[in-house]
Amino acid sequence: MTDVLRSLDEARRGHRAEEPPEPLMRDLIGDLLRRTRTEQGRTLREVAEDAQVSLPYLSEIERGRKEASSEVLAAVYRSLGLSMADVLAALYERTVMVPLTRTRSGPGDFRRAPAAPVAAPAHQAGVVLSLAA
Secondary structure: OHHHHHHHHHHHHHHHHOOOOOOOHHHHHHHHHHHHHHHOOOOHHHHHHHHOOOHHHHHHHHOOOOOOOHHHHHHHHHHHOOOHHHHHHHHHHHHHHOOEEEOOOOOOOEEEOOOOOOOOOHHHHHHHHHHHO
């Protein structure tokens, strides 16, 4: 009886059970913020003060543990010199053009998926890039 129930559960899940989980938006945004900040050689304290966000809260956002409001994210983006178009383009690149998988070393830690990068169809890429330009 339990084998039958297990088979039904597997059938309901379909192929998704084998697929790695997609990254969460908060993880992708946090990773982008941290990479941008460190590339600029800025400390967490500098960005937090400039964006008028508490240092512990910004740290949680960067680690993908908190989902910040759009107002808080906009303040952090401005502090880092990013526009919404920059953020969307970076997220598009990380999720569509270069598939990612979790490294399981911690929240927000991703690496390129083992499969070859998936190129977006030309007509779709042009639309997204024109919005980001």
